[in-house]
Amino acid sequence: MATESRDYTEATETDRELTMSRAMVEAIAWEMRENEEVFYMGEDVADYGGIFSSTTGLLDEFGRDRVMDVPISETAYLGAAVGAAQAGMRPIAELMFVDFFGVAMDQIYNNMAKNTYMSGGSFSVPMVLTTAVGGTYNDAGQHSQTLYGTFAHLPGMKVVVPSTAYDAKGLMHTAIRDDDPVVYMFHKRLMGLGWMPSPSGPKTGVSEEDYAIPFGEADVKRPGDDVTVVTLGLHVHRAMEAAERLDDDGIDAEVIDLRTLVPLDTETVLDSVRKTGKLLVVDEDYRSFGVTGEIIARAAEGALDDLSAVKRLAIHDVPIPYARPLEDEVNPGTDDIAAAVRELHE
Known part of the structure; x- marks a missing residue:
């Protein structure tokens, strides 16, 4: 793991x-x-x-x-x-x-x-x-x-x-x-x-007072200039760790936490892609017909001229295995994210 x-x-x-x-x-x-x-x-x-x-x-x-x-x-x-x-x-x-x-x-x-x-x-x-x-x-x-x-x-x-x-x-x-x-x-x-x-x-x-976070506003958890990493849930934390490792290699990754899928904050993603030119989408849902494909499609529709490379990491299209080594194999980890960013940055 x-x-x-x-x-x-x-x-x-x-x-x-x-x-x-x-x-x-x-x-x-x-x-x-x-x-x-x-x-x-x-x-x-x-x-x-x-x-x-x-x-x-x-x-x-x-x-x-x-x-x-x-x-x-x-x-x-x-x-x-x-x-x-x-x-x-x-x-x-x-x-x-x-x-x-x-x-x-x-x-x-x-x-x-x-x-x-x-x-x-x-x-x-x-x-x-x-x-x-x-x-x-x-x-x-x-x-x-x-x-x-x-x-x-x-x-x-x-x-x-x-x-x-x-x-x-x-x-x-x-x-x-x-x-x-x-x-x-x-x-x-x-x-x-x-x-x-x-x-x-x-x-x-966390404040003791009540506060509301509007739907449809993604959060840039880590600003960067070289590669945009879009993700959510657990993989925000895995992406952050990968970004810290990559920083030692001189690669400055921006990490965006979507926070809500409906409504989806497309503009924050597009703004980042226009800056970095490279997009990695990471998700714990299945790869096919899923969130990763939707984000990449919106980036292509809205910022195609700015994109030089795209990649996605997601769960393989299989039922989640019980055995720990197999589950780790199908679920993208920190090492997988770091490797994908390096590939995009080449």
Whole structure:
């Protein structure tokens, strides 16, 4: 497995540092205090606090009427969340692993994503679908995917992918307040869990006050002049470590964290590509028909004359293997990113 990155995050107004899971919970709790229509439902989210600590402490403060454990029936409780949202509430429904979307795709895509459109705008669906994504901890093909591109490809849903605690809190506030359905995808390895070591980068300074990060604004995590690296989630941290290594070789890589896929901040990517002329897109989703291809296509459409070289790294088009060496082989690591940048820079 690739070595994880050092802390690189920007300074904030507070010295208080939180893990990504704590930052998410803090935003959820703030919104629940402010608005009684906000509630949380999912499997193991009450007494257990979420298997990835996504709801730790919420039951104690808000009780079982607003933090609800549900039966193992994604179709039933996601359908209930859609109905509650259409009735004026603001549910947050957790899909424990994004891989489970298949059993409830009718509720997600034919109802959650489409009902505002199908009703001619007569009602909105202000709900957040939270879900854990990503591998690198050997949980095999049905618990290790990211599937960002699947949700981004289907219109009607906003898609959010935080990579740091600061972003996780701000994006969660925005998601809960949004009148459209939002898919909020958090990477398991970034949550700061004791049993699943995280890179140091996701743990950042986080203000105690509420703040909202607008959707559709990518973040330049590291400025550079030689190569543009566009990525999201866990691979922001792998790209940052690769950039630090490359700096010793005289290669100045710019790292862009997309933060949201829908809406997508194309202009930040184009501005960087016009400056560097070289583009690498790194993703933990599948290579074919995915995020990497979409970013490269938009760069070609908007800055073709400025592009001299492009490359992409993504998961091979195979189910995620269980065996650690095989999983490491299909998932781009820090070394892979550094090698790809060097190839583009030649």
